[in-house]
Amino acid sequence: AQSVTQLGSHVSVSEGALVLLRCNYSSSVPPYLFWYVQYPNQGLQLLLKYTSAATLVKGINGFEAEFKKSETSFHLTKPSAHMSDAAEYFCAVTAAGGFKTIFGAGTRLFVKA
């Protein structure tokens, strides 16, 4: 079985500051891991994914995440926040070759001018 825990339901950063959104997972089999972003009144869209290749994954809009098996973590980072990054971010896990994607509760990112 898989599960996802996102630490912090809200994160606030200043424009230009580092963004760090935390995600820990559990999985009984090798996982695929995803970060999705949701803007107000829209569906979710994929930011990046880990599928057992490189452990450092780069996504859209300057985001990246690092898969750390020993820590069962997949934290999302961006060196410099932009106002347009304000949104809700969801971490998700799927068992490799499996069917079910489980989402975390989400972290809302606020960016201050």
Add this chain to the structure above:
Amino acid sequence: EAGVAQSPRYKIIEKRQSVAFWCNPISGHATLYWYQQILGQGPKLLIQFQNNGVVDDSQLPKDRFSAERLKGVDSTLKIQPAKLEDSAVYLCASSLDPTGGNTGELFFGEGSRLTVL
């Protein structure tokens, strides 16, 4: 390439009434999902179809919710009768067959927001 289409975008009903949501996935995507997203929470899987067969409906409240995907393409999710706690956004998503070596990333529609009064 057209994305996942959902309708209606918004629906307001009284409790005990019925409602139906429609979803048309991306062409060629064998797998279709319905998620329920309550305000402030992550999406919760209600039902997952592989072509026109059900893969997982373990979290679907079957006494009031039903879903079908008759020809393996578009899908309808119905709630009858609705309760106050059904107020949520209903998200449809589709993906390529994850068992076919694909990574199972989901493509979402914009969602259908239901308010039950």
